[in-house]
Amino acid sequence: METYRLFIMKGDPLPKEDAVIEVEVMNIDTMETMEVKAILRSSPPQEGSGWDKLWIREKDAYTDITKDPWSIKIEEDLQDKFDEIDEVVVKKQTISLGKRKGAIISSLIQERKKD
Numbered sequence: 001m002e003t004y005r006l007f008i009m010k011g012d013p014l015p016k017e018d019a020v021i022e023v024e025v026m027n028i029d030t031m032e033t034m035e036v037k038a039i040l041r042s043s044p045p046q047e048g049s050g051w052d053k054l055w056i057r058e059k060d061a062y063t064d065i066t067k068d069p070w071s072i073k074i075e076e077d078l079q080d081k082f083d084e085i086d087e088v089v090v091k092k093q094t095i096s097l098g099k100r101k102g103a104i105i106s107s108l109i110q111e112r113k114k115d
Helices: 080-081 098-113
Strands: 001-010 019-027 034-039 052-057 070-077
Touching: 070 080
Parallel strands: 001 052
Antiparallel strands: 001 019, 019 034, 034 070, 052 070
């Protein structure tokens, strides 16, 4: 059973229960943050039920809002969509030799003036 933490802003209501929602949670053991689609419940999870623990904390607080852990069932890890990207095209910008020489010479002249 994994343990996650959900951060909410001070004054925001607690998340909606028993509905699939998109939330950003942090795995307490690995400190990994991930965007997921999940179902949340205010009752603690039962061992072996497929649900994990979820602690809810205000973003700037040091203690959890809830006295007991909530349950979270992750339906989909949205980070997997980003992992499927095979390649990124980067357009290389070429600078002519004349422009590079000019930049090198001007930087050397500026360094000499400083000395």
